[in-house]
Amino acid sequence: MTISLEDARPEELNLLAAGPGPARIAGVGTAVTPDSYTQQELLDLLAITDPKIRSVFLNSAITRRHLTLPPPDAHGNRVPELQGELLAKHTRLAVDMGLRALRSSLDSAGATLADVDYLCCVTTTGFLTPGLSALIIREAGIDPGCHRVDVVGMGCNAGLNALNGTVAWARSNPGRLAVMVCAEACSAAYAFDATMRTAVVNSLFGDGAAAVALVAGDGDAAPGPRVLSFASHIITDAIGAMRYDWDGDQNRFSFYLDPDIPYVVGAHAERVVDRLLAGAGLPRSAIRHWLVHSGGKKVIDAVRVNLGLTRHDVRHTTGVLADYGNLSSCSFLFSYERLLRERVAEPGDYGVMMTMGPGSTIETALVQW
Structure with missing residues (x-):
């Protein structure tokens, strides 16, 4: 019998985690x-x-x-x-x-x-x-x-x-x-x-x-969390709100960020997160660790408010923003590294990783220690 990670119930996720299916983050x-x-x-x-x-x-x-x-x-x-x-x-x-x-x-x-x-x-x-x-x-x-x-x-x-x-x-x-x-x-x-x-x-x-x-497939040799599933959402109405294109006046490529993008992303965050968690039969309250892309102060606040998160939930995200700014595709991994250094993640804990970018797109992943 083949079990889909997207459709698996919690007990099935545990079964998959015990076998060679899920990959584990062994190092960062x-x-x-x-x-x-x-x-x-x-x-x-x-x-x-x-x-x-x-x-x-x-x-x-x-x-x-x-x-x-x-x-x-x-x-x-x-x-x-x-x-x-x-x-x-x-x-x-x-x-x-x-x-x-x-x-x-x-x-x-x-x-x-x-x-x-x-x-x-x-x-x-x-x-x-x-x-x-x-x-x-x-x-x-x-x-x-x-x-x-x-x-x-x-x-x-x-x-x-x-x-x-x-x-x-x-x-x-x-x-x-x-x-x-x-x-x-x-x-x-x-x-x-x-x-x-x-x-x-x-x-x-x-x-x-x-x-x-x-x-x-290495059993418990790797200490990091298992990556259980992914969910994605493209906000097609805002496909040009974040882009990197040619600037004829500057004669080079340049970024463009629409001023409304924090609110657009925030308004769609619940949809993709709830779909991610529904696939595992989990309520949002089951997530202990949130690792969100450090996209900017307004983006972080919009996501936090729409998902009902506390400032403590996004402490790594805001800390990375303060110390490094927006690091584009690698930001969420800087937050993940900070979480590991805290040594607060315990076996069985669930975590959600979230990134946002051009498309406009929200990507998520469910992990479990």
């Missing part, structure tokens, strides 16, 4: 770029004097972010980089951060580079061919026969989209190690102008990478 690792700045330091370095733009920076609930700014010219001004320079920056930063996060996740899992059988790399802040996975495999010296895939351009929600596929590979290959790496060099996607569109983006994002190592 994160990395950032060397230089970090407070919001006030950025305003000073970029010589931003417009009161409205300064207010956007200073009221973002962000204390500090890791960024790689363009070098100053002879007069101390930061000169905007050409698109080619930004792509080169993306390659350099994404490979460096991604490799460090990968190694950290393997250390956490008690594994080595030689154990990696599958590598999925996620990024939105630059386009590479060959992809980030090939570059990391070469730089790390991973077996060139390693299975790999690149998820490019999906945005902040992409970490859970890619995790879904990585979990599926691990379940199909019990005992073999699969790793997902999210590397976002947001410094390589910055534009400099006086518009509010640019100001909102430039006040929010930071550089970061995160990786998770997964394995299925």
Whole structure:
């Protein structure tokens, strides 16, 4: 008899968890770029004097972010980089951060580079061919026969989209190690102008990478939670509310965030979460741990209010936002790492991971320790 994770009752989920079906998160690792700045330091370095733009920076609930700014010219001004320079920056930063996060996740899992059988790399802040996975495999010296895939351009929600596929590979290959790496060099996607569109983006994002190592069919050898199921929802009426497209005036790609996107995402959060939990026969009150994408103060508040969560429930999300800003696809894994460091997750606890991004899309995953 085959049991679907989407349709399984709680007792069936437990049965699946006891067998080789669900993949377990065996390790996690994160990395950032060397230089970090407070919001006030950025305003000073970029010589931003417009009161409205300064207010956007200073009221973002962000204390500090890791960024790689363009070098100053002879007069101390930061000169905007050409698109080619930004792509080169993306390659350099994404490979460096991604490799460090990968190694950290393997250390956490008690594994080595030689154990990696599958590598999925996620990024939105630059386009590479060959992809980030090939570059990391070469730089790390991973077996060139390693299975790999690149998820490019999906945005902040992409970490859970890619995790879904990585979990599926691990379940199909019990005992073999699969790793997902999210590397976002947001410094390589910055534009400099006086518009509010640019100001909102430039006040929010930071550089970061995160990786998770997964394995299925290993019994209790791996200490992390089992990934039980996923649920997704695309808000088609708001498909253009978050996008990364070509800016003809700047002659480069640039982000756009609709001012109403926090409320749009918040209004649809219940639908996808309730569908995720209904598939497992769980009430929302059964979820002890919430790991939500650090999309911005208004996004976090909208999701929290619509799901009836407390500020304590989203403490890791708001903490990551304060210390790193929006790290795009890897944000939720920074929150997951913080939860692990607290050592509060107990066997049997359920958790929900949630990411939001272009589409507009909400992705969720149900995990259990």
